[in-house]
Amino acid sequence: DKSARVWDAATGKHLATLVGHSSDGLSSAQFSPDGNRIVTSSYDKTARVWDAATGKHLATLVGHESPVYFADYSPDGSRIVTASHDKTARVWDATTGKCLFFLRGHEELVMTAQFSPDGSRIVTASIDKTARVWDVAARKCLAILDGHKSQVFSAQFSPDGNRIVTASNDKTARVWDMPTSEHLAIL
Secondary structure, eight states: OOEEEEEOTTTOOEEEEEEOOSSSOEEEEEEOTTSSEEEEEETTSEEEEEETTTOOEEEEEEOOSSOEEEEEEOTTSSEEEEEETTSEEEEEETTTOOEEEEEEOOSSOEEEEEEOTTSSEEEEEETTSEEEEEETTTTEEEEEEEOOSSOEEEEEEOTTSSEEEEEETTSOEEEEETTTOOEEEEO
């Protein structure tokens, strides 16, 4: 119905409806680290920032050329990273909605993107069978995590930021050590 909804986890009470995307396909919704804002992503090629308490629209992140599959906040809440069908991830100012920079290099659509716990790196997952680790300050790729036999749908940092886990359509998850970028285990 082109909306996302906010619910009280303890009571199940509906708190707010986030309306504004122009496509029926909303693909993700994430709270900011402080819980005051929400970012949603959509097949309408945008991500939107909302006030979590009131549902008020605060900013629209415009610039992707294709559907946006995932959006998430940096650990300090100042930036948002988005992943798109246009083969890029983009980093945005979470307050103004201004695009700060692009992450290009995947050969196919990017399914997810996530900041490391310290905010210094981003990991992206793509259907090109790889995940990539990016240095945020240098805005460049540090490592390509290559070894899956099929699309990589998810990549996430460990809580200490020293490892990455990837999940693939090849029916495996792999754990990668950051310093060497070699996978440690196939699960």
